[in-house]
Amino acid sequence: MSATRQSVQVASGVAGLASRWRYLPDRAELLGWIMLTPALLYVVILVGLPFVLAITLSFSTATAGSLSFSFVGLRNFSAVLHDPTFQRALKNTLLFTGVSQLLVIVLASIQARLLTIPFPGRRIVRFLLLLPWAAPVALSSMAWTWIYDSTFSVINWTLRFFGVLGPGQWLYWLGTPDLAMAAIIIVHVWRMMPFATVVLMAGLSSIPQDVQEAAIIDGASYWRRVLQIELPLLLPVVAVAVLFGVVFTSTDLSVVWLLTRGGPYNSTHVLASLAFQRGILGANLGEGAAIALFLFPVLLLAAVVMLRVARRSEVGA
Amino acid sequence: MEAVSRILKGLRWVALYAAVGVFVVLAVFPFYWMLLTSFKQNRDLYVGATNLSHVPWIFNAPPTLSHVRLLFQGTPYVTWLYNTLVVGAAVVVITLVVALPAGYSLARLVGHWGERLGIGIFLTYLVPSTLLFIPFSRLVSALGLQNSLWALVLVYPTFTIPFTTWLLMGFFRSIPRDLEEQAMIDGYSRLAGIVRVVMPLSVAGVLTAVIFAFTLVMQEFVYALTFVSSVDRMTVSLGVPVALVRGDVYYWGSLMAAALFASVPIAVLYSLFMDRFIAGLTAGAVKG
Numbered sequence: 001m002s003a004t005r006q007s008v009q010v011a012s013g014v015a016g017l018a019s020r021w022r023y024l025p026d027r028a029e030l031l032g033w034i035m036l037t038p039a040l041l042y043v044v045i046l047v048g049l050p051f052v053l054a055i056t057l058s059f060s061t062a063t064a065g066s067l068s069f070s071f072v073g074l075r076n077f078s079a080v081l082h083d084p085t086f087q088r089a090l091k092n093t094l095l096f097t098g099v100s101q102l103l104v105i106v107l108a109s110i111q112a113r114l115l116t117i118p119f120p121g122r123r124i125v126r127f128l129l130l131l132p133w134a135a136p137v138a139l140s141s142m143a144w145t146w147i148y149d150s151t152f153s154v155i156n157w158t159l160r161f162f163g164v165l166g167p168g169q170w171l172y173w174l175g176t177p178d179l180a181m182a183a184i185i186i187v188h189v190w191r192m193m194p195f196a197t198v199v200l201m202a203g204l205s206s207i208p209q210d211v212q213e214a215a216i217i218d219g220a221s222y223w224r225r226v227l228q229i230e231l232p233l234l235l236p237v238v239a240v241a242v243l244f245g246v247v248f249t250s251t252d253l254s255v256v257w258l259l260t261r262g263g264p265y266n267s268t269h270v271l272a273s274l275a276f277q278r279g280i281l282g283a284n285l286g287e288g289a290a291i292a293l294f295l296f297p298v299l300l301l302a303a304v305v306m307l308r309v310a311r312r313s314e315v316g317a
Numbered sequence: 318m319e320a321v322s323r324i325l326k327g328l329r330w331v332a333l334y335a336a337v338g339v340f341v342v343l344a345v346f347p348f349y350w351m352l353l354t355s356f357k358q359n360r361d362l363y364v365g366a367t368n369l370s371h372v373p374w375i376f377n378a379p380p381t382l383s384h385v386r387l388l389f390q391g392t393p394y395v396t397w398l399y400n401t402l403v404v405g406a407a408v409v410v411i412t413l414v415v416a417l418p419a420g421y422s423l424a425r426l427v428g429h430w431g432e433r434l435g436i437g438i439f440l441t442y443l444v445p446s447t448l449l450f451i452p453f454s455r456l457v458s459a460l461g462l463q464n465s466l467w468a469l470v471l472v473y474p475t476f477t478i479p480f481t482t483w484l485l486m487g488f489f490r491s492i493p494r495d496l497e498e499q500a501m502i503d504g505y506s507r508l509a510g511i512v513r514v515v516m517p518l519s520v521a522g523v524l525t526a527v528i529f530a531f532t533l534v535m536q537e538f539v540y541a542l543t544f545v546s547s548v549d550r551m552t553v554s555l556g557v558p559v560a561l562v563r564g565d566v567y568y569w570g571s572l573m574a575a576a577l578f579a580s581v582p583i584a585v586l587y588s589l590f591m592d593r594f595i596a597g598l599t600a601g602a603v604k605g
Contacts, residue, residue, distance in 0.1 A: 028507065032422040032426025032427035032428075033426075035421060038415045039419035039438060039482055040434075043475075043478065046471075046472070046475045047449070051444065051449070053455065054448060114336055119330075119337075125341055128341050128344055129344050131344060133587075134583065134585075134586075135348075135580040135583065135584040136536040137554075138538040138555065139553075139558070140347055140576070142558050142573070143351045143573065143576055146350065149569075157373045158374075161372075190343065194344070198592070199598070202596065244598075247443050251445030252445075252447070253447055272539075275451065276539075285451050288451050299448070302440075303443065306440060307436065
C-alpha cells in the first residue's frame, strides 16, 4: 500500500519535473537576457557611443566652448600629420611601448623563473615585487619625480657617492630630452614588470609536471625543454601579458604627464598626452580626438589577438 | 668531491638571493624613498645638494612629524581621501548591481552566447580612457556635470563593469551546476536558488570584485584630471600631484607622506588579491 503510494508520488514527481525541465531552457534564456541588459546598455551607451562620438569629433571643428560644430572631413588628420610635435609624439609612443615592453618581457621572464624556485622568504619577495603595479600610478610617479629631481636627485647623489659622476657633473633627468625619455621608460618598466611576472608565473605553473618529467626521462636537454615544451605552451599566456602591456603602455598618459608634461620642448609627448593637451587644455576637441584615434590600430590588434587566444583555448578545452 | 658540490650548491643559493635582492631593491626603492622623505627634517632632505659627504639613504638627523602635520592640517588631503571613498563606494555599488546579474547570466543562462558576449564585454575593458576622455568631456558638459564627482561616478564603471563581469562569470562557472539544479528540484525557483545557494558560495568572488573596483577608482588619474578642476572636489590620485604643488614650490616631505599613506594600503590590498585578478584575466588563455 505504502509502497504503491510512494511509487505514484515518484512517478508524478518525475512527470512534473519533466514538464518543468521542458520549459526551463526558454525561461532561463529570457531571464538571462534580462539580467544581462543593464551591463550591455552601460557598455553600449558609455563605451560604444562615446567611441563613435570620438570618431565623429575627429572629423569636426568641435571646441570645448560650444556644443555646435561643423564637419571638415580629414582636415584635422592632415593638420596633425604635418605637425612635427605630432610626428615626435607618434615616434615616442612607438619607442616607449616597444622598448619598455621588450625590457618588461625579458626581465619578467627572469623574475618569474626565479620565483618558481622554492626558497625561504619567497612569499614576501613576491609580495614586495608586486607593489609597483598595485600602487596608484599618480602617486608613485610623484616619488619618481622626486627621485629624478634636478637638484636633489638621489640617483645623482648615489652615482656621485660611488664616484661615477665627478664633481661638477650632474644629470638633469627630466630636463634633457634623451634622459627624460629614458626616465619615463624606466618608470614604465618599473610599473609594468610585476604584472607580466605574475601572468608568466600563472603560465609556468599551468604546464603539466608530467610532460616535463617525461621529457627529462627521454633525455631532453634543459634548453630543448625550454624551447620545445615550455615556450609553445607558454605562448598564449605570453601573448596576453604582452598584449596588456602594449595596450596599457601605449595608451597611458599619466607617467608622461606627471613626470614631464610632454617637455622639455615637447620632446617626450606621447599620443595620449598630446591629445590631452590639444583636446582638453587647448579646447580643440576635434584635433585631440584625431590624435587619440591614432591609438585605434593598437586596440584593433589587441582585440584580434584576444579573440584568437580565446578561440584557441575553446578548441583545446 | 663532496665539499666541492656543497660549495657549488651554496654558490647557487648566493646567486639566487643576489638576483632576487636586486629585483626587490629596484621594486621597493621608490616606496622606501617616500618613507624616508616623509619623516626627514628639511635640512636633512636638502643639504645633500651642497654637502657631498652627506649620505642620502638614511636619517642623518632625527625623524620629524612636521611634514605629516602640515599635510593633515594645512592641506585638503583629508577632503581628497573622503572624496575618493565616496566615489569608490558609489562606483562599487553600481558595478555590483550591473555586473553580478550579468556575470551569472553569461555563466549559466544565455547558453552559447555566453562565451562570445563575455569576450565582447571584456574587450571594452581594453578601450583606454585616453580614447574616451574627449567624447566624455562633451557628454559631461552636456549633462552639466563638469567639475563634479558625479562625472566620475558615471564614467568609472566603464572600466570596472567589463572586468568585474568577466571575473564574476569565471567565479560562477567554477560553482558546480548540480548545486543549483538540486535546489530547483527541491522546489526553489531559479532566483531563490541563486540567492540561497549560489550567492553564499560566491562571497570570495564578490569580495574580489569589490576590492578590484575600489582599487581601480583609487588609481584612476586621467578622467579625474579631465573632469575635476576644483581643489576641494579632487580625488587623492589627482589632488596629490596637481594641488599639493604651490606655484613652483614642492613641499617634498608632505608630498611624499601623501603618496605614502594613500598608495601603500591600496598596494597591499590589491597585491593580496592579485592572483585572483590574474586568474580571471588569463582564464581565456590558460584554461585549455
